[in-house]
Amino acid sequence: MPSMLQVVGKQLKSHPALVPLFIFIGGGAAMSMVYLARLALKNPDVSWDRKNNPEPWNKLEPTQQYKLFTINMDYSKLKKDRPDF
Amino acid sequence: MAHPAQVGFQDATSPLMEELLYFHDHALMIVFLISVMVLYIIVCMITTNLSDKLILDSQEIETIWTVLPAITLILIALPSLRILYLMDEINDPHLTIKAMGHQWYWSYEYTDYEDLGFDSYMIPTQDLTPGQFRLLEADHRMVIPVESPIRVLISAEDVLHSWAVPTLGIKMDAVPGRLNQTAFIAARPGVFYGQCSEICGANHSFMPIVIEAVPLNHFESWTALMLEEA
Numbered sequence: 489m490p491s492m493l494q495v496v497g498k499q500l501k502s503h504p505a506l507v508p509l510f511i512f513i514g515g516g517a518a519m520s521m522v523y524l525a526r527l528a529l530k531n532p533d534v535s536w537d538r539k540n541n542p543e544p545w546n547k548l549e550p551t552q553q554y555k556l557f558t559i560n561m562d563y564s565k566l567k568k569d570r571p572d573f
Numbered sequence: 574m575a576h577p578a579q580v581g582f583q584d585a586t587s588p589l590m591e592e593l594l595y596f597h598d599h600a601l602m603i604v605f606l607i608s609v610m611v612l613y614i615i616v617c618m619i620t621t622n623l624s625d626k627l628i629l630d631s632q633e634i635e636t637i638w639t640v641l642p643a644i645t646l647i648l649i650a651l652p653s654l655r656i657l658y659l660m661d662e663i664n665d666p667h668l669t670i671k672a673m674g675h676q677w678y679w680s681y682e683y684t685d686y687e688d689l690g691f692d693s694y695m696i697p698t699q700d701l702t703p704g705q706f707r708l709l710e711a712d713h714r715m716v717i718p719v720e721s722p723i724r725v726l727i728s729a730e731d732v733l734h735s736w737a738v739p740t741l742g743i744k745m746d747a748v749p750g751r752l753n754q755t756a757f758i759a760a761r762p763g764v765f766y767g768q769c770s771e772i773c774g775a776n777h778s779f780m781p782i783v784i785e786a787v788p789l790n791h792f793e794s795w796t797a798l799m800l801e802e803a
Contacts, residue, residue, distance in 0.1 A: 505635030512643040559659045
């Protein structure tokens with residue numbers, strides 16, 4: 489029983505129009521998964537380690553960039569003007 | 574405010590709303606292009622004398638009509654994400670105002686330096702003076718200095734409301750027990766209207782929001798006057 493990959497490879501050879509489909513759908517799925525993983529691991533709203541790092545949202549720096557892109561902001565230039573706890 | 578039978582957006586007063594207008598023009602143009610193309614294809618299909626009963630597939634056209642829509646979607650997504658991130662940027666507001674939703678009026682608190690607060694009720698239709706707008710005018714306007722970044726903290730005292738001013742591109746839900754923040758810059762002076770945008774009971778349609786953007790010296794005289802009256 490040939491594997492799924494070999495079956496698909498054979499179909500691609502006779503239908504090359506499917507290649508862009510794989511690229512766009514595969515790329516979209518990959519980008520979504522990467523963003524989801526980034527949110528899970530780097531978002532300060534998420535707490536994985538309850539012993540050592542229970543509340544990461546309390547450790548936000550004023551100069552740290554948490555979002556994926558910035559259009560006009562340069563976070564390193566922000567000053568901290570809030571009182572410390 | 575909107576003029577009678579207006580279909581499109583109101584003119585932008587804040588830079589973010591300008592960006593939203595440009596994006597809307599861009600996306601709507603793409604939508605019109607697709608619609609016209611589809612309509613043209615339908616007309617061609619119906620009015621053609623050509624017929625080939627033996628076509629089964631074609632790799633070239635399949636490739637084209639996979640790649641072109643994907644590119645179109647990317648061309649829509651990139652400006653959209655740009656505006657999304659632009660709207661979330663940290664700004665440095667000069668003034669913070671709290672807008673609290675009640676049934677059925679808004680109350681504004683300017684507590685940055687002194688205790689300034691007031692309620693803003695709709696002016697009933699029978700009390701309007703000539704030239705005023707029906708269902709849009711309020712007895713006390715939220716006065717702000719023009720060209721200054723303003724932060725608005727929005728909440729509610731009883732049920733859900735929503736603080737919306739279309740010309741500034743702002744709509745933010747007023748949730749009891751929750752503080753929502755939004756910010757804007759009024760790039761030009763004027764009077765800007767909005768209406769409560771979350772169903773909140775009998776007079777939901779009768780609790781408008783009126784913002785008056787004035788030069789800074791006028792704003793300062795207004796705050797002095799309001800504090801005296803209190």
